[in-house]
Amino acid sequence: MLDIRLLREQTDDVKAQLGRAGVEPAAVDAVLAYDEQRRTLLKEVEALKATRNAVSKEIGKMKDAAARDTKIAEMRGVGDRIAELDRQVAQVEEQQRMAILELRNLPHPSVPDGPDEDHNVVIAQEGQPRAFDFTPKPHWELGEQLGIIDFERGVKISGSRFYVLKGLGAKLQRAVIQWLLDLHGRQGYTEVYTPFVVKEETVWASGQLPKFRDNLYRDVEDDLWLVPTAEVPVTSLHRDEIIDAAQLPLHYCAYTPCFRREKMSAGRDVRGIKRGHQFDKVEMYKFVHPDTSYAELEKLRADAEECCRLLGIPFRTKALCTGDLGFAATKTYDVEMWAPGQSEWLEVSSCSNVEAFQARRANARFRPEPGARPEFVHTLNGSGLGMPRTIIAIMENYQQANGSIAVPEVLRPYMGGIDVIG
RNA sequence: GGGGAGGUCGCAUAGUGGCCUAGUGCGCGGCACUGGAAAUGCCGUAGGGGGGCAACCUCCUCGUGGGUUCAAAUCCCACCCUCCCCGCCA
Numbered sequence: 391m392l393d394i395r396l397l398r399e400q401t402d403d404v405k406a407q408l409g410r411a412g413v414e415p416a417a418v419d420a421v422l423a424y425d426e427q428r429r430t431l432l433k434e435v436e437a438l439k440a441t442r443n444a445v446s447k448e449i450g451k452m453k454d455a456a457a458r459d460t461k462i463a464e465m466r467g468v469g470d471r472i473a474e475l476d477r478q479v480a481q482v483e484e485q486q487r488m489a490i491l492e493l494r495n496l497p498h499p500s501v502p503d504g505p506d507e508d509h510n511v512v513i514a515q516e517g518q519p520r521a522f523d524f525t526p527k528p529h530w531e532l533g534e535q536l537g538i539i540d541f542e543r544g545v546k547i548s549g550s551r552f553y554v555l556k557g558l559g560a561k562l563q564r565a566v567i568q569w570l571l572d573l574h575g576r577q578g579y580t581e582v583y584t585p586f587v588v589k590e591e592t593v594w595a596s597g598q599l600p601k602f603r604d605n606l607y608r609d610v611e612d613d614l615w616l617v618p619t620a621e622v623p624v625t626s627l628h629r630d631e632i633i634d635a636a637q638l639p640l641h642y643c644a645y646t647p648c649f650r651r652e653k654m655s656a657g658r659d660v661r662g663i664k665r666g667h668q669f670d671k672v673e674m675y676k677f678v679h680p681d682t683s684y685a686e687l688e689k690l691r692a693d694a695e696e697c698c699r700l701l702g703i704p705f706r707t708k709a710l711c712t713g714d715l716g717f718a719a720t721k722t723y724d725v726e727m728w729a730p731g732q733s734e735w736l737e738v739s740s741c742s743n744v745e746a747f748q749a750r751r752a753n754a755r756f757r758p759e760p761g762a763r764p765e766f767v768h769t770l771n772g773s774g775l776g777m778p779r780t781i782i783a784i785m786e787n788y789q790q791a792n793g794s795i796a797v798p799e800v801l802r803p804y805m806g807g808i809d810v811i812g
Numbered sequence: 813g814g815g816g817a818g819g820u821c822g823c824a825u826a827g828u829g830g831c832c833u834a835g836u837g838c839g840c841g842g843c844a845c846u847g848g849a850a851a852u853g854c855c856g857u858a859g860g861g862g863g864g865c866a867a868c869c870u871c872c873u874c875g876u877g878g879g880u881u882c883a884a885a886u887c888c889c890a891c892c893c894u895c896c897c898c899g900c901c902a
Binding site: 428429432433435436437439440442443445446447448449450451458461462463464465466468469632760761763764 | 829830831840841857858859861862863869870871872881882883
């Protein structure tokens with residue numbers, strides 16, 4: 391959520407910045423119109439309430455019954471008017487809230503312009519794609535041949551876009567998760583284990599609602615939502631809290647499964663395990679002082695890149711352009727691993743600064759100085775890493791001529807010493 | 813799931829329709845006293861919204877949301893959460 395004061399005071403600037411991401415200026419004007427209405431109504435109703443409060447106090451002290459009854463009758467009318475105005479205020483406030491919640495975050499000035507993902511800018515690339523003396527296979531072939539991915543039974547159990555990992559495939563994923571969590575611990579992140587189903591307000595706080603309603607699974611009975619990313623529960627860790635400034639920055643990492651209906655991506659990436667309704671992810675998340683959030687973004691990106699580097703897989707990093715930037719983000723780096731089997735760069739991490747966008751929704755604040763007014767923190771999130779794609783990259787990069795898969799060095803301790811699958 | 817108790821300022825508690833502009837103690841901050849400290853005394857200690865150049869004025873919040881009333885922490889309704897007992901059960 392954007393700051394209503396910013397919209398009021400720097401209207402043209404906000405419109406210009408939103409315009410870079412394709413948002414019509416009218417969307418801003420709509421919010422401001424509601425805001426204007428709201429403040430007009432507030433002035434009137436509050437004056438009436440002040441009167442009523444004062445007169446009610448007098449009534450309590452009055453001895454003269456007749457004068458008293460006159461005042462009571464008078465206040466009855468005022469009360470009716472207040473009730474009517476309160477209704478209007480509530481309605482306008484709700485309309486304003488909905489309108490402002492639909493507004494995306496402002497792109498940072500350093501974000502390149504561009505209409506879509508083809509205009510993202512590669513800013514770093516590391517590791518040489520391996521030279522194969524045989525034709526590398528895509529992971530779905532390797533997985534079936536080795537008996538570590540079972541697509542058919544996944545579909546039997548839960549339908550399309552579900553799969554089963556089996557034997558060393560399941561163990562490999564568990565090893566990667568474990569290794570990543572340990573690595574992030576060394577990088578200074580505190581591991582948290584959160585609920586995987588959350589209340590509706592938790593999904594609002596991180597910005598997935600109202601925009602992505604169709605992409606979420608939900609239990610109607612208890613109104614609990616399955617998390618689409620750890621970002622959702624972790625954002626709400628400090629919801630409605632005022633954090634001691636000395637505690638910042640707070641760095642968390644969390645493993646969760648992620649559940650996505652993928653209604654918007656129907657038909658894309660149907661082959662293999664790249665895009666499923668359920669996948670595992672280790673997420674990094676930061677609550678930081680606003681002055682430091684862009685420096686923290688660079689560190690976040692470096693931490694994600696380190697994961698790829700240590701796994702020994704070629705990767706590149708892109709700065710997303712305005713047209714590809716997510717709803718909540720001011721600036722985003724995507725980290726992609728090379729998958730030689732399907733000849734594709736796979737997004738394994740997306741590192742974003744969202745500034746106060748989520749913090750404002752979540753009401754997560756800090757006190758800059760003792761006694762000072764609380765301010766919103768800045769939050770950042772980045773995968774470290776997304777599971778199925780990391781697994782794909784490992785399988786395809788480490789495959790051998792005989793169809794077996796070597797286990798990356800760093801994972802071997804987590805695989806009980808197993809150094810090859812197959 | 814059934815029964816009971818309870819949710820008030822950072823913590824603990826008082827408050828059963830107008831004297832609540834929510835009191836008191838503790839904690840915290842400042843000042844005074846002191847060679848310095850302890851003790852003591854004084855002052856201050858929530859968040860948000862609106863108005864105003866400002867000083868300041870004002871509205872809302874006593875778990876949440878409704879309702880009754882001129883007036884609600886206080887009365888009524890619904891819901892949420894915590895604790896205890898019983899039942900069931902990974």
